Amino acid sequence: TRPITIQTLNERRSAGQPFSCLTAYDATMATLASNAGIELLLIGDSLGMVLQGHDSTLPVTLEDMIYHTRCVARAGTASLVMADLPFMTNTTIPQTLQAAGQLMQAGAHMIKLEGEAWLAETVTALARRGVPVCVHMGLTPQSVHALGGYRVQGRDAHQANAMIKAATILEQAGAGAILLECVPRELARQVRDALSVPVIGIGAGPDVDGQILVMHDMLGATTRRPPRFVKDFMMEAGSISGAFRAYHEAVTTRGFPAPEHCF
Ligand code: KIV
Numbered sequence: 001t002r003p004i005t006i007q008t009l010n011e012r013r014s015a016g017q018p019f020s021c022l023t024a025y026d027a028t029m030a031t032l033a034s035n036a037g038i039e040l041l042l043i044g045d046s047l048g049m050v051l052q053g054h055d056s057t058l059p060v061t062l063e064d065m066i067y068h069t070r071c072v073a074r075a076g077t078a079s080l081v082m083a084d085l086p087f088m089t090n091t092t093i094p095q096t097l098q099a100a101g102q103l104m105q106a107g108a109h110m111i112k113l114e115g116e117a118w119l120a121e122t123v124t125a126l127a128r129r130g131v132p133v134c135v136h137m138g139l140t141p142q143s144v145h146a147l148g149g150y151r152v153q154g155r156d157a158h159q160a161n162a163m164i165k166a167a168t169i170l171e172q173a174g175a176g177a178i179l180l181e182c183v184p185r186e187l188a189r190q191v192r193d194a195l196s197v198p199v200i201g202i203g204a205g206p207d208v209d210g211q212i213l214v215m216h217d218m219l220g221a222t223t224r225r226p227p228r229f230v231k232d233f234m235m236e237a238g239s240i241s242g243a244f245r246a247y248h249e250a251v252t253t254r255g256f257p258a259p260e261h262c263f
């Protein structure tokens with residue numbers, strides 16, 4: 001199969017064909033997910049919760065992210081590989097370039113970091129050096145203690161307008177994609193329409209270009225009650241590969257997310 005690139009995602013956006021994304025932390029699952037057609041694999045710092053047993057993503061280190069990025073990249077799949085910059089590895093532009101460089105050398109094709117319009121200069125610094133950047137907006141789990149919990153963002157008009165404006169600024173700064181977590185469906189649609197780069201959603205409704213879920217959540221491998229936007233694809237599929245195929249199929253045909261998964 002032809003490798004998926006950032007250009008592929010742009011083409012899907014232009015054609016109005018949604019693409020599927022999933023977190024992956026190891027080579028075997030990366031291969032199964034990619035073989036099921038999933039276009040993008042994210043080494044998410046959610047690994048702090050689903051692999052390491054922490055109750056937030058804050059304890060995850062750059063070394064942890066490099067290790068899991070290497071594991072996923074070694075699978076050599078056709079999917080695009082994106083890796084998260086973990087908590088406090090982007091406090092200055094030099095630190096960010098250093099950390100992103102290590103993740104790219106570990107095999108990532110794109111870097112994701114959490115923030116808002118204040119990240120514009122950082123995004124430009126990365127983009128100029130050939131590092132494709134995705135900015136994670138809305139519910140940004142590294143800020144859980146500032147947000148006062150894992151809750152829907154952008155509910156009031158002021159917050160919503162600020163988010164649309166920030167996304168536009170970040171696109172102008174060179175962001176190659178935007179990821180929206182836990183925002184009302186209508187706001188996600190407005191952000192998507194304001195931009196020309198792909199918008200990936202999680203708990204952001206169906207009117208975006210791509211969908212992403214945490215692998216453990218969509219396999220029903222959870223120890224706490226999963227958030228409203230999660231669907232357990234294992235329940236009907238009965239096998240891991242079947243669940244990945246069902247998820248990919250549901251996303252590409254706009255069968256997922258359904259209204260009950262949206263805010
Ligand atoms: O770390 C992660 O898994 C993520 C997704 C929830 C988007 O950032």
Ligand code: NA
Pocket residue numbers: 044045046057084141
């Ligand atoms: Na993350």
